[in-house]
Amino acid sequence: MIKLASAEERQTRQATRAAFGPALIELAAEGVPVVAVDADLSGSTTTAKLAASSPENAHRLVNVGIAEQNMVGVAAGLALTGKVAFTGSFAVFGTGRAYDQIRNTVCYSNLDVKICPTHAGVSVGPDGGTHQMLEDIALMRALPNMRVLVPADYAAALSAIKLAARTPGPVYVRMGRASVPCVYAAGAQMEWGRAQVLREGSDVTLIACGVEIEEALTAASALEEQGISAEVIDAFSVKPLDADTLLASVAKTRCAVVAEEHSILGGLGDAVARLLAEHDPIPCEFAAVQDHFGKSGQFEELMSAFGLDSTAIAAAAERALDRRS
Numbered sequence: 001m002i003k004l005a006s007a008e009e010r011q012t013r014q015a016t017r018a019a020f021g022p023a024l025i026e027l028a029a030e031g032v033p034v035v036a037v038d039a040d041l042s043g044s045t046t047t048a049k050l051a052a053s054s055p056e057n058a059h060r061l062v063n064v065g066i067a068e069q070n071m072v073g074v075a076a077g078l079a080l081t082g083k084v085a086f087t088g089s090f091a092v093f094g095t096g097r098a099y100d101q102i103r104n105t106v107c108y109s110n111l112d113v114k115i116c117p118t119h120a121g122v123s124v125g126p127d128g129g130t131h132q133m134l135e136d137i138a139l140m141r142a143l144p145n146m147r148v149l150v151p152a153d154y155a156a157a158l159s160a161i162k163l164a165a166r167t168p169g170p171v172y173v174r175m176g177r178a179s180v181p182c183v184y185a186a187g188a189q190m191e192w193g194r195a196q197v198l199r200e201g202s203d204v205t206l207i208a209c210g211v212e213i214e215e216a217l218t219a220a221s222a223l224e225e226q227g228i229s230a231e232v233i234d235a236f237s238v239k240p241l242d243a244d245t246l247l248a249s250v251a252k253t254r255c256a257v258v259a260e261e262h263s264i265l266g267g268l269g270d271a272v273a274r275l276l277a278e279h280d281p282i283p284c285e286f287a288a289v290q291d292h293f294g295k296s297g298q299f300e301e302l303m304s305a306f307g308l309d310s311t312a313i314a315a316a317a318e319r320a321l322d323r324r325s
Helices: 016-029 048-052 055-060 068-080 091-097 099-107 121-127 136-141 154-165 212-224 243-253 268-279 299-305 310-324
Strands: 013-015 034-038 061-063 084-087 113-115 147-149 171-173 179-181 196-199 204-208 230-234 237-239 256-263 284-289
Touching (some): 013 016, 016 034, 016 084, 016 154, 034 048, 034 055, 034 068, 048 061, 068 091, 068 099, 068 113, 084 154, 091 136, 099 113, 121 256, 121 299, 136 237, 136 268, 147 154, 154 171, 204 212, 204 268, 212 230, 237 268, 243 268, 268 284, 284 310
Parallel strands (some): 034 061, 034 084, 084 113, 113 171, 256 284
Antiparallel strands (some): 013 179, 147 237
16 A cells, blocks of 8 residues: 555645646656656646756757647657657647647647646636636546656655656646645655545545545545544556455445546546446435536635535535445
8 A cells, every 4th residue: 555644744735736847857867768848838737847857858858849749749749759758838729729730639649748737627717718627637537558647745746756767658737736635645646547545444445536535535534533534545556446345345335426627527526436336326416516617716626616615525425425335
């Protein structure tokens, strides 16, 4: 089991996007032929740190300007020369605007391109619904050859970038803008198709990813005060999904909640629902954004407004328990 952050470490808050540049620097130092292609957002995505780290790394960053489709095309070309190519940009542009290129150039040809945008979900806050990408997991997990990772904190994001670099073929890593508490201890090594049981419980299974992990842990503590024992699982690897860990948990609890900072359509919730429908149909509730766009507001306000916070997760757990009864 991966070591979790200590109480002291959990006081540190960092955005998952902050791990992008440092991870690329470490990979370059280890001799991995990484390059980053960004669409005029290298400061926000932190890929600029790669170019600034040394004269030798200055050539590893290509800024194509505000041209996300071209960004993916350039990354694909670099991959064909033997490079491990990462793309930046914000999630709404890096997946939505460039979807055709990701589908037909990267995934169809199974190229070594890593789609790693930042500013996904409602954590973009005041930028509003046009910039709050809530459909990206659905878009990426539907593509053949694409794997999908959604890290919960800085350490998991650092590991996700390294894991993507060392895995041939297309990978999607979803990162956010908001600073979040540490979940894992420094140096955590995440794995493909491996979920992490962060808290054991016997009454209800809380399955989450990304920023929802902290909310699920908080919900579990609130439920404990009501005499409800909640198991919390980090489904870091959305595709491939860790069927064994999830099924083992629900075999014990007999009900579940899936929480994600994403549309209720097509994301982690749908992946888990299909798994349960095929293997062990049990009551399952969902904490996700309903079928609508985001809106402008502070991150914490939006988490509450969209039913993504710990209160909403705890309420969903109570509904699941009622259905089980």
